[in-house]
């Protein structure tokens with residue numbers, strides 16, 4: 103099979119898996135990094151959120167692994183458990199026809215099961231640093247055959263105090279191993295630190311004009327602490343998001359806001375590090391399956407998560423810095439789709455806003471909190487839009503025969519325009535009639 107992916111040097115089994123996934127063209131970062139990584143070179147790469155960095159490092163890992171050798175040949179480190187699982191699943195789909203085994207190892211899961219699986223053999227391991235080290239210390243994870251170490255979200259991995267763990271892991275690997283750093287953000291300090299570990303590294307960064315994210319419409323609402331909750335209610339009512347990921351600064355605030363949104367009729371839940379691991383995975387699973395339309399999370403969900411069709415990211419609390427903003431809003435507007443990012447700023451947030459604007463290189467446009475009247479207008483617009491779609495689609499729906507009969511009877515008493523208008527009014531009064539809460 104000759105495709106744009108095989109032209110990059112990827113093998114037939116990998117190209118076949120990509121074909122089945124529906125990947126037609128490599129993204130720019132994949133185009134640039136894959137040949138380089140297949141060559142075994144060290145790489146420091148930065149590319150926007152949602153542009154396919156996982157496959158950019160994951161595909162070469164599969165092709166550089168020898169399925170005949172049961173030892174661990176590649177290790178990917180990720181900052182959160184959920185991200186480790188997601189990256190592992192992505193690499194698993196790429197390796198479907200390659201005979202390469204991929205294993206996730208992360209905390210909050212029984213360690214003996216992970217030890218058993220490691221004993222059974224795996225060429226690629228994806229894990230969080232703590233559990234990786236733990237398994238190394240128990241002599242369960244052996245890195246003497248390691249050929250590649252990837253740090254996904256490299257800046258956070260080096261930032262969060264994981265630097266010592268990373269160093270220990272590097273020391274346990276052969277000196278000639280390939281070292282690969284990927285992130286959407288690589289502040290200068292991290293770049294310097296990273297470069298110290300890389301041998302004759304190649305640095306890939308996206309040019310400034312490709313760096314801003316036109317796919318994500320960004321707005322900021324200036325609020326007071328007292329009216330912020332009401333402002334959120336109004337913005338949600340006006341936007342009627344198909345799905346929204348809302349960020350708060352603390353776990354407690356996430357719990358409280360999720361509860362409040364439930365009371366308002368949203369299918370909302372909180373996601374943060376105080377939940378046990380199975381609860382964390384369950385919430386994320388329900389969100390991915392669209393059984394929840396709102397998740398209120400701490401920054402544990404800010405990095406790397408790829409949730410299909412997430413329409414809105416909302417910063418209920420502004421993030422601490424510009425990098426965090428870029429990662430949070432990057433949960434929407436992925437893989438060529440569009441998205442909306444909304445931020446609430448308190449009077450004390452001026453400094454943070456400036457940090458964000460500096461990091462994104464764009465000014466955040468202040469927006470006006472929608473009035474009750476505007477919300478009403480938006481609701482009606484959505485209802486009419488729905489009606490229009492139904493009118494165009496449902497001509498042959500057998501159920502309509504019955505309704506037409508009812509309309510016919512009503513017409514003997516009332517004007518057709520009055521019937522339709524009154525019905526629209528009733529439909530709008532029905533809670534959830536347009537999907538808004």
Ligand SMILES: Nc1ncnc2c1ncn2[C@@H]1O[C@H](COP(=O)(O)OP(=O)(O)OP(=O)(O)O)[C@@H](O)[C@H]1O
Nearest residue numbers: 125127128129151152153154155156286406408437
């Ligand atoms: N070549 C491709 N063609 C089509 N879709 C792709 C391609 N490469 C990746 N994708 C899809 O794009 C989405 C985003 O990819 P990925 O999660 O790797 O982004 P990322 O660059 O790592 O973002 P982040 O910085 O947020 O971690 C995924 O759903 C992935 O399946």
Ligand SMILES: [Mg+2]
Nearest residue numbers: 155156254406
């Ligand atoms: Mg990623």
